[in-house]
Amino acid sequence: MKLPNQRWDIASPNPKKIELLAKEMQVSNLIIKIILNRGVDTSDLARIYLNPNEEILPPPLAEFPDLYKSINLLIIAIEKKHKIAICGDYDADGMTSTSLLLRALKYFGGDVYYKIPNRIKDGYGINKQIVEDFSKNGVKLILTVDNGITAYEPIKRAAELGLNVIITDHHDIPKRLPPADAILNPKLLPNESPYSGLAGVGVAYVLALTLSQTLNKTEGIIASLLxxxxxxxxxxxxxxTGVNRRWLKQGLKQLPNSQLPGIQALIKVSGISDEQKQLKSDDIGFKLGPRINAVGRIGEPKTAIELLTTDNLEVALEKALECEEINKIRKSLCERIEKEAIDLIENIPLDYQEKRVLIVIQHKWHHGVIGIVASRLVERYGVPVFIGTYEEDDINKIRGSARGIPEFDVFHALQYCDDLLDKFGGHKAAGGFNLKQKNLSFFEKKLSEFAHQYLQLHHIKPLIKIDSAINFKDIDNNLYETLDSLQPWGIGNAIPIFWTPNIIILKQKVIGDNHLKILLAQNDGQQIEAVAWRFGSYYPLPKQLDIAYKLSKNFWNGKNNIQLEIVGIRIPSSMNKEFQSTFEFNGKQYICSIKGNKLKIKNLQGKTLSIDKGKREGLLENGYEKIKTIDVTHQPYYTIVKMALHSLNL
Incomplete structure (x- = not known):
């Protein structure tokens, strides 16, 4: 029997604090437990968490030291009709940032155009060639969005050419800042600032919003920017968290009634239900966002930019359909590369547990989707993943993506290896890198050195962070709606995960692309339906399990029902007790035991045969020494196993 090899971290906040806060805030103990698990541990913080609009925000001009200078540079460029060039990035953050500033600056009368580097030809971020092309085209002011903080040489070149540069970025700060006229980056702010968690599009939003207020031109533009x-x-x-959570609660309510043709078209082609009064973060994370991201990964970013900046509904629908087709190709590429990567890992052991890091490099993988595959491998193996492929025009060069786990900082890991890398960037959870093939073995060794400083063997399992145990009888519309009011869910405000022990599986079947549809029951007879995405490889599940899950609503044929989305499964602790017995065969004594689904049979000479339930092969060991693999359907092992099971009353 194959089950996920997970580690469950079940939160246990102070019971007295739960009771005190629940009484003070007049909400249930369960909701307070969820709030405490997210680091909200005082009544003042809890009030802001429950009602984000009650927080008094400092004005952005007081938080970002270079914001005033940035506004002045933009106003001068707009008034003097100087050319403004935006250099964006090809992911969803970069393309929405670019679209946001294009819309805003054109609305304010700016002469503005954009350039997004080609993922394959140019790589990430602004470079010297882009700067020189801007200069030749008469640009006076460059705005970087979602990039630029590590681009010292390109920004230096811009200064040499007499160009003004405003960097708007959110990636980690390098040892040496570029010589830009102004830098807007939340990583330069104190951690306690409500603006410290902004993405690139958040920095662009702050800049555009402040500019609109300074120019007194807020009407007709603010909603689209949000x-x-x-x-x-x-x-x-x-x-x-911070302003992200506050602004997103408002933005998610607006989106279903968006006046932007591009967003209307994107909602239509992605199949989001018309019945939804507001969107949820999952609607963007799994439906709208991937269609934008796919364009930057394997298509032309201008498709997404045109989609998000057009005011023509027909053009928007045409571009949204292009995004849809590109996303289908992206999904197919991801599935193929993920399968190839798994085959490589499991058929040619890469010993990632010993190295504490998984490094997978292969020819002819698409640069644009390996980051997505890295995330899936992290989910599967619970280890930091560095995945790469060789450049199409130079097999001596490797381009890669990295994804981390909570205890591992990807950006610091890449910094640790910077003497081996041609280029790198990112943040704690994810990053990108380029290196020469000749440095690969040294890179692997150094990454492993870094990983051993922070990771123990028990960390190398997929982590499931659980808020609380609940019973099926507690799950109703009232609980769902209360949880829903705490949206949006995501990084820093994770969707609540619950667990229920000793459930019984009444029905199960594989559906769609390797998913499971399950009917569950507790001992008291309470039943509920569940879905387990990408769990098809574990079919059939044992009849009795502990499950970890989140709550969702299933919209179908005009009806909506609460269902469980299973994220973790394990054998109940009651089934992990070890049972022992003895028996005799051909005049020899044997000791047999079973724990969970593993049967062990030991003779008096110290040799042990271990067999997993349902398997035809077992492992014969002498102490810790593996002797050989045994086919237990052959004699005499078949009879020995049968007698052991009989001895254990199984």
Whole structure:
């Protein structure tokens, strides 16, 4: 029997604090437990969490030291009709940032155009060639969005050419800042600032919003800026705390009635139900965002930019359909590369547990989707993943993506290896890198060195963070609606995960693309339906399990029902007790035991045969020494196993 190899972290906040806060805030103990698990541990913080609009925000001009200078540079450029060039990025954050500033600056009368580097030819971020092309085209002011903080040489070149540069970025701060005229980056702010978690599109939103207020031109533009901010922030997996959470709650309510043709068209082609009064973060994270991201990964970013900046509904629908087709190709590429990567990992052991990091490099993988595959491998193996492929025009160069786990900082890991890398960037959870093939073995060794400083063997399992145990009888519309009011869910405000022990599986079947549809029951007879995405490889599940899950609503044929979305399963602790017995065969004594689904049979000479339930092969060991694999359907092992099971009353 195959089950996920997970580690469950079940939260246990102070019971007295739960009772005191629940009484003071007049909400249930369960809701207070969820709030405490998210680091909200005082009544003042709890009030702001429950009602984000009650927080008194400092004005952005008081928080960002270079914001005033940035506004002045933009106003001068607009008034003097100087050319303004936006250099964006090809992910959803970069493309929504670019679209947001294009809309805003054109609305304010700016002469503005944009450039997004080609993922394959140019790589990430602004470069010297882009700067020189801007200069030749008469640009006077460059705005970087979602990039630029590590681009020292390109920004230096811009200064040499007499160009002004405003960097808007949110990636980690390098040792040496570029010589820009102004830098807007939330990583330069104190951690306690409500603006510290902004994504690139959030910085662009602050800049555009402040500019509109300074120019007294807010009418007719603010709503569209908020919607683009909402789309980009959630798609980029930015932390949903501080101003992000406050603004997103408002933006998600606006989106279903968006006046932007591009967002209307995107909602239509993605199949989001017309019945939804407001969108949820999952609607963007799994439906709208991937269609934008796919364009930057394997298509032309201008498709997404045109989609989000057009005011023509027909053009918007045409571009949304293009995004849809590109996303289908992206999904197919991801599935193929993920399968190839898994085959590589499991058929050619890469010993990632010993190294504490998984490094997978292969020819002819698409640069644009390997980051998505890295995330899926992290979900599967629970280990930091560095995945790469060789450049199409130079097999001596590797381009890669990295994804981390909570205890591992990807950006610091790449910094640790910077002497081996041609280029790198990112943040704690994710990053990108380039290196020469000749440095690969040294890179692997150094990454493992770094990982051993922070990771123990028990960390190398997918982590399920659980808020509380609940019973099926507690799950109703009232609980669902209360939880829903705490939206949006995401990084920093994770969707609540619950668990219920000793459930019984009444029905199960594989559906769609490797998913499970399950009917569950507790011992008291309470039943509920569940779905387990990407759990098809564990079919059939044992009849009795502990399950970890989140709550969702299933919209179908005009009806909506609460269902469980299973994220974790394990054998109940009651089934992990070890049972022992003895028996005799051909005049020899044997000791047999069973724990969970593993049967062990030991003779008096110290040799042990271990067999997993349902398997035809067992492992013969002498102490810790593996001797050989045994086919237990052959004699005499078949009879020995049968007698052991009989001895254990199984």
């Amino acid at each position: 919607e683009l901010f909402t789309l980009g922030t959630i798609a980029d997996l930015a932390p949903l």
